[in-house]
Amino acid sequence: MTIIELKDVRKVYPLGKxxxxxxxxxxxxxxxxxxxxxxxxxGSGKSTILNLIGCIDTPTSGIVEIExxxxxxxxxxxxxxxxxxxxxxxxQSFNLIPVLDVYENIEFxxxxxxxxxxxxxxxxxxxxxxxxxxxxxxxxxxxxELSGGQRQRVAIARALVARPKIVLADEPTANLDSKTxxxxxxxxKKINRELETTFIFSTxxxxxxxxxxxxxxxxxxxxxxxxxVAAPAGAR
Amino acid sequence: MPVxxxxxxxxxxxxxxxxxxxxxxxxxxxxxxxxxxxxxxxAERGVHSMFIDNYTGDVFISGVSKxxxxxxxxxxxxxxxxxxxxxxxxxxxxxxxxLREDPRVGAVAGQLTGMGLVTLEGxxxxxMSFLFGVDPSIYPDLFRxxxxxxxxxxxxxxxxxxxxxxxxxxxxxALKTPVKVGDKLIVNGFGRGGFKIREVSIVxxxxxxxxxxxxxxxxxxxxxxxxxxxxxxxSAEDVVLSREQTALLDAKSEEDIFGASESTMDAASxxxxxxxxxxxxxxxxxxxxxxxxxxHFLLVRLKDSRQAEAFTAETNAWLTGKGxxxxxxxxxxxxxxxAQSIEVVRIVFYVAVLILAxxxxxxxxxxxxxxxxxxxxxxxxxxxxxxxxxxxxxMFLVETLTITVxxxxxxxxxxxxxxxxxxxxxxxxxxFFTQILFGGKVLRLAVSPMSFVSTLLMVAGVGLVSxxxxxxxxxxxxxxxxxxxx
Numbered sequence: 001m002t003i004i005e006l007k008d009v010r011k012v013y014p015l016g017k018x019x020x021x022x023x024x025x026x027x028x029x030x031x032x033x034x035x036x037x038x039x040x041x042x043g044s045g046k047s048t049i050l051n052l053i054g055c056i057d058t059p060t061s062g063i064v065e066i067e068x069x070x071x072x073x074x075x076x077x078x079x080x081x082x083x084x085x086x087x088x089x090x091x092q093s094f095n096l097i098p099v100l101d102v103y104e105n106i107e108f109x110x111x112x113x114x115x116x117x118x119x120x121x122x123x124x125x126x127x128x129x130x131x132x133x134x135x136x137x138x139x140x141x142x143x144x145e146l147s148g149g150q151r152q153r154v155a156i157a158r159a160l161v162a163r164p165k166i167v168l169a170d171e172p173t174a175n176l177d178s179k180t181x182x183x184x185x186x187x188x189k190k191i192n193r194e195l196e197t198t199f200i201f202s203t204x205x206x207x208x209x210x211x212x213x214x215x216x217x218x219x220x221x222x223x224x225x226x227x228x229v230a231a232p233a234g235a236r
Numbered sequence: 237m238p239v240x241x242x243x244x245x246x247x248x249x250x251x252x253x254x255x256x257x258x259x260x261x262x263x264x265x266x267x268x269x270x271x272x273x274x275x276x277x278x279a280e281r282g283v284h285s286m287f288i289d290n291y292t293g294d295v296f297i298s299g300v301s302k303x304x305x306x307x308x309x310x311x312x313x314x315x316x317x318x319x320x321x322x323x324x325x326x327x328x329x330x331x332x333x334x335l336r337e338d339p340r341v342g343a344v345a346g347q348l349t350g351m352g353l354v355t356l357e358g359x360x361x362x363x364m365s366f367l368f369g370v371d372p373s374i375y376p377d378l379f380r381x382x383x384x385x386x387x388x389x390x391x392x393x394x395x396x397x398x399x400x401x402x403x404x405x406x407x408x409x410a411l412k413t414p415v416k417v418g419d420k421l422i423v424n425g426f427g428r429g430g431f432k433i434r435e436v437s438i439v440x441x442x443x444x445x446x447x448x449x450x451x452x453x454x455x456x457x458x459x460x461x462x463x464x465x466x467x468x469x470x471s472a473e474d475v476v477l478s479r480e481q482t483a484l485l486d487a488k489s490e491e492d493i494f495g496a497s498e499s500t501m502d503a504a505s506x507x508x509x510x511x512x513x514x515x516x517x518x519x520x521x522x523x524x525x526x527x528x529x530x531x532h533f534l535l536v537r538l539k540d541s542r543q544a545e546a547f548t549a550e551t552n553a554w555l556t557g558k559g560x561x562x563x564x565x566x567x568x569x570x571x572x573x574x575a576q577s578i579e580v581v582r583i584v585f586y587v588a589v590l591i592l593a594x595x596x597x598x599x600x601x602x603x604x605x606x607x608x609x610x611x612x613x614x615x616x617x618x619x620x621x622x623x624x625x626x627x628x629x630x631m632f633l634v635e636t637l638t639i640t641v642x643x644x645x646x647x648x649x650x651x652x653x654x655x656x657x658x659x660x661x662x663x664x665x666x667x668f669f670t671q672i673l674f675g676g677k678v679l680r681l682a683v684s685p686m687s688f689v690s691t692l693l694m695v696a697g698v699g700l701v702s703x704x705x706x707x708x709x710x711x712x713x714x715x716x717x718x719x720x721x722x
Contacts, residue, residue, distance in 0.1 A: 056619075077625075080623070080624050084622025085622075091617070092719075100242070107239075108239065111239045112618075
């Protein structure tokens, strides 16, 4: 079942007096439960593609469909609600809110959006995610008291807390050592299998690309490879 | 605690140095505003006791200046060049009886104002004085803050002068000789009738509850003496002067006066003379009352001073309705140039506060904008995670209001401490102007609760205005900034 589809998507950024074409007519589909790597060198358009899928940026032309619905014409409020309900984000620099502790950072998305969870239910769910990412001992610690790997685990838990169908991870291992990076990817893969959450991550690390079930390779804003290695989680 | 308040509070703590910079500025502004307001309140109270309780009353009624837009005060017409004589109040009796019928009125009295050069016989020195011509049977009822320290008040129909203790001291200094009750003063007046001389005895010395030297420039006399010195008719029905006496009153040069064997005259001799022809001075004031003589002003003391504004408006409406060319005004109109100096101080203070507020807004705004720029990644992340724009706006609003209110309260506490210290030091007023400002000879500040409330509201207003631009900047931060933060 297709959860995301890009149809002839282009993105042009003005850069002074010239325009830079970051994405040049990209089209592909992503299945529900996919564990997909968007690979390519720096400047190939990986992050731009993730931004467009995550509805935090809009295409210059073309269509981005999430669960069969085009994101074009949505208001800022509607896009924000769509992000909250459907998409979880894992950032390269972790992007934890510095003044909130581990528990509060993970809880944050639950406090946004229209649908609110009861406090006891929320606590139980956040705590279970803290256990899932192995941070029980760090529950009340602030981000600056955590290592890079621990911060990224918090970010993963936060990305999953609103039970999104899609998790976008922009170079999630770029700021981690290789061992920690592998652990993070393994954790993401485990969650992908258990919860059937679609994971889309950008990377230029060949080892990590090898773990993906589906690889889309970009060069200069164009898709040069679209290879499925394994069936999506839930379809096996 | 809601997450946005938690984030706002913790951000303030996290960025402590910035919070303290903004907060210190706010606290300083609050101190200046509270102390300034306190000074104005003090001046206001001082002015009340100095002017309303001592010589203006609550409402003052005068004739209208011939020059449009020029005001008339108890000190005359403030026209450019000061060459217009003070207009007489028309239909005095009708206005006075209308005022006395009003149950809000405590007392009503007429007054004339003149100026005179005062000396003692055989003394070459002179001192300038304002002369208030009053009816001694009514006038003291209006100003009960004045009390006798020597001699007695004027009696009805008596010629004489009552001076203040300060006036006496000033006169002694200027005349270089002791001046006491019973001394006969020579007063040279210059009014529309020309140059006049009167001899009047000091019958009493008064003092005031208000500590001020402003009153030391004024002496109180019987009305007829001031009328003669100012060239106003003495009493339309009662006084009919001989040709010689009229010529003497109308004297325009020293030769006219001193050329004759009789150098001075008094009102009694003026009254005793009874030639049939009317005085030319009478003709100069045709609109003046015949029953009570001519008056420049009517002073009204209300039972409740707070009704002065409404009473003034109603009186003006009545005067207009009756077609009487007179105008009612409050103490500020009566005090004229003295009140204007207070108004100037007030305007200067408010302009200073406005400039301070603008500077505060700019500094707070600038600091908040820097804070927003530093936090674009955080804002972008919140937006990416599902925070709507109102969440971001409220977060900055809570931060700004918290900082302004907390430091506003600190500023008020410091201002209270400063008021206490200033009152302990007992700063003396250096001159008459600062006496008006201080409301007495020593600065004694008092702070009203309303001053706190208005200052806090103003500070909150500054906070609200300051946060607008940074919030606009924050709301423009796109969620994609989350991806770009390092």
